[in-house]
Amino acid sequence: MSVLNESNNGKELRIVGFLCNWCSYGGADTAGVGRFTQPTDLRIVRLPCSGRVNPLFIVKALLNGADGVLVSGCHPRDCHYAEGNFYARRRLEVFKRLLPTLGIDPRRFEYTWVSASEGQRWQKVVSEFTQQVHALGPAKFVADAPEFDVLKVCAE
Amino acid sequence: MAIQEQLKKMILDVLPDVDCVIGWGPGPDPLRGSPFFMRKPEDVESFMAGPMAVQNPALFLPEYKGKKVGVVVKGCDSRSVVQLISEDLIKREEVVIIGFPCDGVLDVAKVENALASHGEPGEITAVEFSGGEVKVTLAGNTHSLKFDDVKADKCGRCAVPNAVMSDFFAGIAREASGVKDDYEDLAALEKMSLEERFAFWENEMSRCLRCYACRNACPMCVCRDHCVASSRIPHWISQADSTRDKLMFQVIHAVHLAGRCTGCGECQRVCPVGIPVLLLKRTLSKGVTELFDYAAGMDTESKPPLLTFQVEEATIKERNW
Ligand code: SF4
Numbered sequence: 001m002s003v004l005n006e007s008n009n010g011k012e013l014r015i016v017g018f019l020c021n022w023c024s025y026g027g028a029d030t031a032g033v034g035r036f037t038q039p040t041d042l043r044i045v046r047l048p049c050s051g052r053v054n055p056l057f058i059v060k061a062l063l064n065g066a067d068g069v070l071v072s073g074c075h076p077r078d079c080h081y082a083e084g085n086f087y088a089r090r091r092l093e094v095f096k097r098l099l100p101t102l103g104i105d106p107r108r109f110e111y112t113w114v115s116a117s118e119g120q121r122w123q124k125v126v127s128e129f130t131q132q133v134h135a136l137g138p139a140k141f142v143a144d145a146p147e148f149d150v151l152k153v154c155a156e
Numbered sequence: 157m158a159i160q161e162q163l164k165k166m167i168l169d170v171l172p173d174v175d176c177v178i179g180w181g182p183g184p185d186p187l188r189g190s191p192f193f194m195r196k197p198e199d200v201e202s203f204m205a206g207p208m209a210v211q212n213p214a215l216f217l218p219e220y221k222g223k224k225v226g227v228v229v230k231g232c233d234s235r236s237v238v239q240l241i242s243e244d245l246i247k248r249e250e251v252v253i254i255g256f257p258c259d260g261v262l263d264v265a266k267v268e269n270a271l272a273s274h275g276e277p278g279e280i281t282a283v284e285f286s287g288g289e290v291k292v293t294l295a296g297n298t299h300s301l302k303f304d305d306v307k308a309d310k311c312g313r314c315a316v317p318n319a320v321m322s323d324f325f326a327g328i329a330r331e332a333s334g335v336k337d338d339y340e341d342l343a344a345l346e347k348m349s350l351e352e353r354f355a356f357w358e359n360e361m362s363r364c365l366r367c368y369a370c371r372n373a374c375p376m377c378v379c380r381d382h383c384v385a386s387s388r389i390p391h392w393i394s395q396a397d398s399t400r401d402k403l404m405f406q407v408i409h410a411v412h413l414a415g416r417c418t419g420c421g422e423c424q425r426v427c428p429v430g431i432p433v434l435l436l437k438r439t440l441s442k443g444v445t446e447l448f449d450y451a452a453g454m455d456t457e458s459k460p461p462l463l464t465f466q467v468e469e470a471t472i473k474e475r476n477w
């Protein structure tokens with residue numbers, strides 16, 4: 001999708017997707033098999049369930065160079081393990097509130113539900129989220145404080 | 157009878173039935189009290205409640221699981237005890253809770269800052285409290301400070317000065333100040349742009365020593381030697397002296413405390429370099445209150461909101477793509 005890449009000098013950004021094995025990973029596969037065009041910024045990590053998503057996965061990614069993180073699981077009531085996504089929903093919703101306090105744009109993170117048959121929806125989600133992250137540009141890196149030069153300070 | 161004397165009597169009464177009673181005693185200098193473990197009746201002599209009872213004695217309770225202990229609690233401390241019970245980290249029948257009406261505690265850092273121009277904190281020889289004033293004798297001179305100016309921030313927004321749950325209560329329950337917690341501390345942060353906040357944390361966390369006092373002082377951080385921060389597989393944070401890893405650690409603490417943090421403020425109080433780490437936890441507590449109308453540590457029967465769910469969540473608006 002060239003439109004997307006123009007906004008960042010033709011460069012891809014790094015978006016990490018945490019997808020549940022049963023629905024969303026299947027949905028992404030369906031989109032692939034159906035040859036739906038999608039932006040290529042997303043790197044997928046397959047997990048057993050959206051309930052497996054530890055909010056720390058998301059911060060770890062965002063603090064270590066990811067420009068966006070997308071979590072996707074089965075629709076509510078469709079979880080392979082019956083209720084994993086219900087716990088995930090609460091956890092992620094609470095977690096989301098921490099990002100603005102940290103100074104990270106909350107639009108760099110989204111969670112949603114895509115079933116294995118929803119190839120088209122997957123295409124839409126990935127395209128829109130990628131667009132959203134591209135609009136924000138590359139994420140900032142946490143800079144280290146400048147080295148404290150003891151000798152120099154002593155000399156002064 | 158002064159509250160202090162009533163408490164001593166209660167502790168003496170409880171002592172034969174328990175391993176020890178945890179409260180406060182004299183600290184390393186006149187400005188500081190210290191956690192205090194009373195095992196023998198003569199120990200109770202030096203017990204002290206009041207403005208120098210700053211530490212949260214609930215911190216020690218999980219270590220005593222399996223033994224019966226007594227604990228003297230301020231309002232905020234009692235919330236930690238309640239939360240520990242509701243998460244089954246301690247047993248209700250193994251703890252005897254002694255409450256008293258708390259008038260607020262001292263913020264040692266504020267006193268030291270207020271008197272910084274008069275001498276070193278080590279030169280303080282006496283501290284006295286009377287009628288809303290704190291009289292501090294420093295390098296031979298006595299300075300009078302208003303207690304309200306040097307009390308802990310959390311006391312200014314306290315809604316539970318009396319223990320929320322207790323077996324014994326000394327004195328008459330005090331009225332809460334009625335001041336609503338309006339998250340003034342977070343509002344100050346929210347005035348900054350996202351970039352400024354990011355820079356704020358870069359700057360604050362760059363000072364972190366990774367001493368983990370914040371974790372060790374937190375009554376709800378019960379993993380102790382099994383903290384994910386020290387695990388190598390997965391390697392959540394590296395050994396590098398990097399601001400990023402330090403910030404990651406604070407995020408771990410905040411995320412693990414989501415819906416569990418009672419806002420006792422110990423993490424921030426003990427930080428030797430004064431990093432406002434409580435802001436992160438308060439952000440999540442605020443979110444939990446708004447989303448699930450829940451405050452941690454108020455009731456042993458209520459279920460922590462992240463350990464349960466509703467099929468239809470009234471307050472969660474999911475994004476419609
Ligand atoms: S995170 Fe801080 S304020 Fe919250 S319970 Fe732990 S020590 Fe208290």
Ligand code: SF4
Binds near residue numbers: 364423428
């Ligand atoms: S107490 Fe302060 S310096 Fe120590 S690890 Fe926590 S934030 Fe860092």
